[in-house]
Amino acid sequence: DAKTTQPTSMDCAEGRAANLPCNHSTISGNEYVYWYRQIHSQGPQYIIHGLKNNETNEMASLIITEDRKSSTLILPHATLRDTAVYYCIVRVVGLDSGGSNYKLTFGKGTLLTVNP
């Protein structure tokens, strides 16, 4: 799976949009971009995923650049409860040559702190 690069930490004011960048310059055509977040002392939570089109759900929007080498997760109106570590993960979808491929590899993510 392609490697991702995220800033270690970011700050955002409550009520403002939080824009979390992710670089995945070695992404291949069959790799999806996934975002999860982990609030302190809880399990990770799925947020959103996409292949090449921008995606939006009730939690966030995902903007993927046309060359797919980077993406941005947008939380439109950040709240204090959005303070968490945000993980950007790129992975191949479908069976690999070994007939498997079911791993989701988490990196270190970005610690987003939403301030009052």
Add this chain to the structure above:
Amino acid sequence: ETGVTQTPRHLVMGMTNKKSLKCEQHLGHNAMYWYKQSAKKPLELMFVYSLEERVENNSVPSRFSPECPNSSHLFLHLHTLQPEDSALYLCASSQDLLVAGANVLTFGAGSRLTVL
């Protein structure tokens, strides 16, 4: 309520004890996972089960023994652990193995283990 319930939430054990962590999912999923999260480290995949059959044993020491009696329950049996095994143990489930793009992980809140 995430749909994945882990018990106990906190466990303190000595190195000679035998204990078990329990995970139950109420989502009708067919695949279940154990992850380990040590302090300051990314999540590490330990075991993967699909339809009660183990499909991954990620070089985990034998002092960790998983059990999946049915597709709704997953256990992690612990014996003669070391202090370095202290960590947050996370259970997750997915509809099927993470092969399709839309398959995502739903995590429990985790069991915080301290080995004295």
